[in-house]
Amino acid sequence: MEKIFLKAIHEHQNLIYKICHMYRDTKEDQKDLFQEIVFQLWKAFPHFRSESKITTWMYRIALNTAILEFRKSKLPISYSDQLPDQVSVPGPVEELDQEEQMYQLVRCLDVSERAILTLYLEEYSYKEIADITGITENYVGVKINRIKEKLKSLSNR
Amino acid sequence: MDFESLKSNWEKSQGTPKQESELKQMTHINQHPALKKIRVRLILEAGLLVFILFIYRDWFDGAHKPLYINILLGISIFLFILNDVLSYLAIKNPVVSGTIKTSVEKHIVTLRRLSVFSLLASAIYSAFLLSFLTSTIHFTTIKYFMLAGIICTMLILLYASYWQWEKRIRSFAEVIKEFTDV
Numbered sequence: 001m002e003k004i005f006l007k008a009i010h011e012h013q014n015l016i017y018k019i020c021h022m023y024r025d026t027k028e029d030q031k032d033l034f035q036e037i038v039f040q041l042w043k044a045f046p047h048f049r050s051e052s053k054i055t056t057w058m059y060r061i062a063l064n065t066a067i068l069e070f071r072k073s074k075l076p077i078s079y080s081d082q083l084p085d086q087v088s089v090p091g092p093v094e095e096l097d098q099e100e101q102m103y104q105l106v107r108c109l110d111v112s113e114r115a116i117l118t119l120y121l122e123e124y125s126y127k128e129i130a131d132i133t134g135i136t137e138n139y140v141g142v143k144i145n146r147i148k149e150k151l152k153s154l155s156n157r
Numbered sequence: 158m159d160f161e162s163l164k165s166n167w168e169k170s171q172g173t174p175k176q177e178s179e180l181k182q183m184t185h186i187n188q189h190p191a192l193k194k195i196r197v198r199l200i201l202e203a204g205l206l207v208f209i210l211f212i213y214r215d216w217f218d219g220a221h222k223p224l225y226i227n228i229l230l231g232i233s234i235f236l237f238i239l240n241d242v243l244s245y246l247a248i249k250n251p252v253v254s255g256t257i258k259t260s261v262e263k264h265i266v267t268l269r270r271l272s273v274f275s276l277l278a279s280a281i282y283s284a285f286l287l288s289f290l291t292s293t294i295h296f297t298t299i300k301y302f303m304l305a306g307i308i309c310t311m312l313i314l315l316y317a318s319y320w321q322w323e324k325r326i327r328s329f330a331e332v333i334k335e336f337t338d339v
Binding site: 002005006007009010013014017018021031032034035036038039040042043044047060063064065067068069098099101102103105106110111112113115121131132133134135148151152155 | 160162163167169170171172180181184186189190191254256258261329332337
């Protein structure tokens with residue numbers, strides 16, 4: 001069983017990497033969350049019944065772990081309908097690579113929005129996203145539109 | 158960054174692949190980042206409390222104090238250690254099945270139960286320890302003031318602990334709100 005598990009995690013470890021970067025902003029926290037997710041996946045593996053894709057099961061456990069682990073308090077972010085004339089973006093964003101810029105951007109989203117966005121970017125259907133998150137299919141659509149709007153507004157700053 | 162660039166960056170994003178041996182290490186509880194620290198704290202606290210149980214009769218005149226006070230102190234120390242163990246188990250086994258929304262809901266219930274037990278255990282431990290230490294003291298006005306000061310400090314610490322628990326529970330309640338249709 002251990003061999004099958006390790007092979008599956010090795011093959012799909014990138015999804016854990018992405019979730020860690022979505023939910024934690026420092027290298028140390030990302031590393032800790034990665035370990036925590038692998039540990040929880042291993043503990044849950046005996047209950048995996050192959051009724052869904054292994055990646056769907058992994059996303060479910062990994063997102064749950066990332067959200068249920070103690071969240072460090074972050075600065076509140078307020079959104080307005082109108083964009084201010086000048087907004088300073090915190091940190092030397094220009095110096096960051098595209099990937100880190102992307103993660104900085106998505107980390108500005110709410111916890112639920114990050115989970116939905118992850119699944120949407122992985123091309124899960126609205127129904128699958130609803131099944132994993134526990135919200136209705138209609139609401140998934142509403143949420144995705146809001147996320148796109150929010151991302152647009154954030155990246156215009 | 159528009160949505161299409163975000164999607165393409167997402168697809169390209171990948172970390173340095175970890176070897177199976179490295180992943181295997183992560184399946185061991187000893188490698189768990191948070192549990193490692195909590196376990197050390199738990200062992201230290203439990204060790205200290207058990208040590209107190211062994212020496213209190215000589216060092217704190219336990220033998221000269223009423224039997225019921227001794228029993229209450231023993232019970233309170235047991236409750237304190239039990240609280241540490243329950244907290245450790247809750248962190249080790251978070252609810253990670255079902256939908257994300259139901260997991261968070263169940264997690265809140267667990268945290269709520271833990272917070273009540275933890276606060277009660279701390280309050281009982283403080284009260285019984287204080288009763289034990291003061292049971293043979295002849296009180297004067299100054300000593301009453303000192304006792305009042307100690308009780309006030311204990312109440313403030315309990316309130317701070319309650320506030321920490323509430324803050325943590327509220328942060329999860331916010332997540333539930335985010336997952337609720339409006």
